[in-house]
Amino acid sequence: MKLTEEQIGFYLENGYLTGLPPVFTGDKLTELQQGYKRITGLLQEDENPSDIMQWHRTSRWLYDVAVEPQLLDYVESLLGPNFYLWGSEFIVKAPHSPKIVPWHQDAYYWPLSPHHTVTVWIALWDVDEENGAMQVIPKSHKAGIIKHRLAGDDSVLSFELEQGRFSTEDAVTLSIPAGGCSLHDDAIVHGSTGNGSDRWRVGYILRYSATEVRCDLERNPAFLSYLVRGVDEFRHNPQGVVPVEPFGRPPFSKRIRQTSE
Ligand SMILES: O=C(O)CCC(=O)C(=O)O
Known part of the structure; x- marks a missing residue:
């Protein structure tokens, strides 16, 4: 099911879209939740699932989640027929975790051009204001990329936007x-607070770019694209190989992100 004209219009105007019917229900949801427990059970005690990137490269199961046809239909409605998957990560907050995701723009971190990338944020369990759901500043993607500064220790990310560059009063909780x-959208200002609840907060986050988007490999030499719809007429980026092992985990890597500087 593709997005409607109205949903596409809302996304283009506001930089985000929510309120879609759940994609994973019944047995598929149970599989998603159990699979998460199984794959994160492979980690050592000092490894944090939020610090590991690109699970789709080593786990066939997580690759298959990323190519769920309904998700790709949504993305196709926004990027057009030809696009690739390049990023996946979990952002996890344990019950009562003070960890925040500071206000930021994804495009500030990524050496990708032009800006034509969509993120799909999947909730493994319910997320809401209480357990630190993501918040967005509607329409902020139209203001261009703003300079970030170093973030504090309680932050999942390295850089954050300076306050005063946008109004948090406009924030919408997803x-x-x-x-x-x-x-x-990759330029929308977004972030999230700590988890004030007794519940876990787990998002599986996927990044897709239109095939015309090129990664600056000098700044991110490990970048790999996985064509998931259409054809890649541009061939700007190295291509990854779809993994075979269902629950292979990526090598441990502390969250290090590229900046635009
Ligand atoms: O999970 C969050 O709170 C933030 C996620 C995020 O920054 C992103 O998906 O780009």
């Missing part, structure tokens, strides 16, 4: 039921 997802 509450998503388990198995549902939201979509956001």
